[in-house]
Amino acid sequence: MEILMSIVSGLLIASAVYLILSKSLLRIIIGTGLLSHGAHLLILTMGGLKNGAAPLLGQHAPAYVDPLPQALILTAIVISFGVTALFLVLAYRAYQELGTDNTDEMRGTEAND
Amino acid sequence: MTNLLTLPIIIPLMTAILLIFLAKQVTAQRVISVISTIATLVASIVLLLTVKNEGVQTIAISSWQSPFGISLVSDMLSALLVTTTSLITLCVIIYSFRSIGKKREQFYYYSIVQFMLVGVNGAFTTGDIFNLFVFFEVMLMSSYVLIVIGGTKIQLRESVKYILVNVISSAIFVIAVAFLYSVVGSLNMAHISERIAEIGQLPIITVIAVLFLIVFGLKGAIFPLYFWLPGSYNAPPVPVLALFGSLLTKVGVYSILRTYSLFFYQNQAFTHELLEIVALLTIIVGVIGAIAYWDVKKIIIYNIIIAVGVLTFGISLATEEAFQGTIFYLIHDMIIKAALFLLIGVMIKITGTSNLRKMGGLIKKYPLLGWTFLVAAFGLAGIPPLSGFVGKFLIVRAAFAEGAYVGALIVLLSSLFVLYSVIKIFMNGFWKAPQDYPGEEKQPVHFLWMPGAILVVVSICYGVGAEGMYPLISQATEALIDPTIYIDAVLKE
Numbered sequence: 001m002e003i004l005m006s007i008v009s010g011l012l013i014a015s016a017v018y019l020i021l022s023k024s025l026l027r028i029i030i031g032t033g034l035l036s037h038g039a040h041l042l043i044l045t046m047g048g049l050k051n052g053a054a055p056l057l058g059q060h061a062p063a064y065v066d067p068l069p070q071a072l073i074l075t076a077i078v079i080s081f082g083v084t085a086l087f088l089v090l091a092y093r094a095y096q097e098l099g100t101d102n103t104d105e106m107r108g109t110e111a112n113d
Numbered sequence: 114m115t116n117l118l119t120l121p122i123i124i125p126l127m128t129a130i131l132l133i134f135l136a137k138q139v140t141a142q143r144v145i146s147v148i149s150t151i152a153t154l155v156a157s158i159v160l161l162l163t164v165k166n167e168g169v170q171t172i173a174i175s176s177w178q179s180p181f182g183i184s185l186v187s188d189m190l191s192a193l194l195v196t197t198t199s200l201i202t203l204c205v206i207i208y209s210f211r212s213i214g215k216k217r218e219q220f221y222y223y224s225i226v227q228f229m230l231v232g233v234n235g236a237f238t239t240g241d242i243f244n245l246f247v248f249f250e251v252m253l254m255s256s257y258v259l260i261v262i263g264g265t266k267i268q269l270r271e272s273v274k275y276i277l278v279n280v281i282s283s284a285i286f287v288i289a290v291a292f293l294y295s296v297v298g299s300l301n302m303a304h305i306s307e308r309i310a311e312i313g314q315l316p317i318i319t320v321i322a323v324l325f326l327i328v329f330g331l332k333g334a335i336f337p338l339y340f341w342l343p344g345s346y347n348a349p350p351v352p353v354l355a356l357f358g359s360l361l362t363k364v365g366v367y368s369i370l371r372t373y374s375l376f377f378y379q380n381q382a383f384t385h386e387l388l389e390i391v392a393l394l395t396i397i398v399g400v401i402g403a404i405a406y407w408d409v410k411k412i413i414i415y416n417i418i419i420a421v422g423v424l425t426f427g428i429s430l431a432t433e434e435a436f437q438g439t440i441f442y443l444i445h446d447m448i449i450k451a452a453l454f455l456l457i458g459v460m461i462k463i464t465g466t467s468n469l470r471k472m473g474g475l476i477k478k479y480p481l482l483g484w485t486f487l488v489a490a491f492g493l494a495g496i497p498p499l500s501g502f503v504g505k506f507l508i509v510r511a512a513f514a515e516g517a518y519v520g521a522l523i524v525l526l527s528s529l530f531v532l533y534s535v536i537k538i539f540m541n542g543f544w545k546a547p548q549d550y551p552g553e554e555k556q557p558v559h560f561l562w563m564p565g566a567i568l569v570v571v572s573i574c575y576g577v578g579a580e581g582m583y584p585l586i587s588q589a590t591e592a593l594i595d596p597t598i599y600i601d602a603v604l605k606e
Contacts, residue, residue: 020281025273032280039287046295069294072243076287079250083283086257087276094269106270 012038120156129227169602186240189589229255271348282331303603333365351458388429395422435511442504455565474547494532500576
């Protein structure tokens with residue numbers, strides 16, 4: 001199971017890299033979304049995917065799954081959610097002000113100021 | 114008082130929350146943020162003295178025993194850095210009063226600066242690797258807002274790049290933590306160190322070490338990963354730039370120093386050689402940038418990269434003397450970079466341009482500013498009585514002792530170029546024929562000069578009083594050389 005999940009998160013990260021290297025700003029943001037999905041899936045996988053009950057003590061199971069990676073993911077998800085929201089709004093503002101979503105036209109030369 | 118080491122985090126956090134409610138009352142915001150930053154500074158000085166007298170301070174949050182809960186650890190290194198950070202933030206806030214502008218002030222500027230102080234102080238104090246990630250994000254989120262606040266075109270354009278780079282590096286950080294967790298099964302830094310020592314020199318540890326280097330190198334602008342910095346730091350207004358230049362990259366350097374002395378110290382052959390090569394290339398790239406530009410901001414920005422290179426070189430040597438030099442230089446560089454940015458900020462305010470070719474003759478009307486800048490410039494280059502000397506001297510001596518002659522030579526030569534680059538600002542900006550600049554009478558020059566001058570005075574005292582600082586620095590070095598001091602303090606065995 002871990003091998004399958006590793007391949008899947010590898011694919012996610014590969015597509016993220018491909019999208020981030022493209023020119024359109026929106027594709028880049030979609031890429032960052034996929035990148036964080038890949039990273040979160042990797043935490044879950046790296047914590048181990050053994051069988052066990054959900055981490056609720058009320059279940060009275062003999063074994064539980066590792067609760068720590070789940071807490072880490074929850075933290076990482078809200079953080080990346082916040083950053084993505086900011087990034088989307090920023091891209092919207094940049095589109096309004098700069099009139100382009102093509103990163104090629106966002107070069108930092110002085111002539112562009 | 115056991116909660117002392119949380120104060121440098123709690124005070125700015127509470128202030129930031131309070132300031133959100135006072136968004137429109139600019140005067141109240143200013144007063145509160147100055148008072149609370151002074152309180153943070155006092156708390157961190159008290160913390161520093163406590164660490165000096167009683168050794169490493171640790172606190173297990175909510176009394177959960179150490180590997181299981183989050184622990185905050187304040188050894189001498191982090192106490193020194195927290196104090197320096199609070200001091201710099203205080204000066205930058207005072208500078209902001211007359212420089213940042215009403216519109217930005219009404220838009221939660223001070224609140225975000227306080228959040229940034231929370232992130233930086235937290236990153237210096239934490240003893241948990243995932244908590245370090247969270248504090249990094251606190252710091253980065255505030256820096257995203259600070260870089261874009263005001264919303265001019267150049268800021269929008271550059272912040273897109275800045276955020277993208279940091280989102281990617283944060284994702285790599287998460288991945289690196291995931292790998293490390295799957296290998297050692299712990300997140301507490303002391304506990305991780307202990308377990309890595311138990312399993313020894315597995316190749317996967319080296320891979321994770323390099324992954325961490327990539328992450329912190331992206332934050333700290335090390336050679337192949339520095340590309341985002343010159344453009345992004347050119348965008349924000351000067352006080353924000355001073356905060357970024359003196360604090361953000363140094364958090365990356367601190368994290369490299371911490372992880373490479375606490376986690377990955379056993380198999381140094383590969384990692385530390387990689388660090389050395391990368392560090393030297395960083396210095397060279399920084400030097401090329403610093404002498405190439407005629408823009409005052411750009412020159413100092415490339416000087417950040419040079420300093421990061423020198424610091425990483427010091428870390429790569431990993432001897433006691435090299436660590437002492439690195440810590441000396443780290444604190445010096447934080448102070449002097451903030452001072453230089455604030456001083457060139459005054460120059461830019463007077464002349465209305467950051468292009469050196471359009472400046473000239475400022476020394477006639479602003480002698481105080483000129484001489485302060487000259488002292489800061491000499492301090493940056495490391496002229497003996499001033500603060501940059503001791504750190505570089507120790508690093509170079511350690512490099513010769515270790516047989517790293519090329520590195521030592523590059524560090525020495527880089528000082529020459531650093532001196533050339535800042536003296537270029539002095540010769541072209543302050544010397545030459547005096548000019549009149551439109552609107553210069555209206556600028557509150559003396560007020561703006563003061564915070565920079567305070568920092569310069571602090572750095573002179575730091576350089577002249579190196580003898581007095583030495584016990585503190587060597588105490589900070591002990592925990593880096595011998596990780597058991599850190600581990601024992603946290604795990605209480």
